[in-house]
Amino acid sequence: MSETEQQSFPLELRGISKRFGAVTAIQRFDLHVAAGEVLALVGDNGAGKSTLVKIISGVYQPTAGEILLHGQPTSLRDPSDAREHGIEVVFQDLALVDLQPVYMNLFLGRELSHGPFQTLDRKSMIRETQELVDDLDVRIPSAKVPLAALSGGQRQAIAIARATHxxxxLVLMDEPTAALGVAETAKVEELILRLKSRGAAMLVVSHNMEQVFRIADRVTVLRRGKQVDTRNIADVSQNELVAMITGLSG
Incomplete structure (x- = not known):
């Protein structure tokens, strides 16, 4: 791979390690996510997935290694810094405000204002939110409806739409459909694939092997803090993937 190709990745991790005292949580981890790609991150409980998510989202700083965004070495000092560098995270618990309308959730912490007294520009936020959900085919009654009035799948779709906006x-999704039923999971997966087709770079943490094979282009496996392998999804079977996760031969 040429240097030019390397620099085209929205996210690249090189030799990332994280130690907590004498405990090594992540050891020499390498990863890149391309535009228009879904990369799945899998591993058993305690494999290091949560630690890696926190490193990419700025909660933890790596003990060793470097993070590159669009080819440039970058230090992510905290979650706000990660957001300023264009990394958005969709957690299982969504981090949305149920009593606020959809449009306020989309602009949470980034509210638009106008005029000498910096009055909230609700019309612009409503218009932009409605345009976004219409464009992504996220079916909700209105951008003005309270979030609490939506189903779990609709709320997850709003969280993903906000992150992508x-x-x-990078859009980093941590178990995005773990709390959803089959039908709502399918709708969220459709949205993920739609965003992929539009060039979004996405890293998805999932325990759902069937989901990994439905949405991912590549999959990387963590086991006890070590990177086992990264494979094209077309080149690995579900049994092989489970064997890599557990450390047991297939």
């Missing part, structure tokens, strides 16, 4: 480098 603000992300310029």
């Amino acid at each position: 603000w992300a310029s480098s």
Whole structure:
């Protein structure tokens, strides 16, 4: 791979390690996510997935290694810094405000204002939110409806739409459908694939092997803090993937 190709990745991790005292949680981890790609991150409980998510989202700083965004070495000092660098995270618990309308959730912490007294520009936020959900085919009654009035799948779709709207480098999803039923999971997966087709770079943490094979282009496996392998999804079977996760031969 040429240097030019390397620099085209929205996100690249090189030799990332994280130690907590004498405990090594992540050891020499390498990863890149391309535009228009879904990369799945899998591993058993305690494999290091949560630690890696926190490193990419700025909660933890790596003990060793470097993070590159669009080819440039970058230090992510905290979650706000990660967001400023275009990394948005969709957690299982969504981090949305049920009593606020959809449009306020989309602009949470980034509210638009106008005039000498910096009055909230609700019309612009409503218009932009409605345009976004219409464009992504997220079916909700209105951008003005309270979030609490939506189903779990609709709320997850809003969280993903918000992340994609603000992300310029990466959308990181941590178990995005773990709390959803089959039908709502399918709708969220459709949205993920739609965003992929539009060039979004996405890293998805999932325990759902069937989901990994439905949405991912590549999959990387963590076991006890070590990177086992990264494979094209077309080149690995579910049994092989489970064997890599557990450390047992297939």
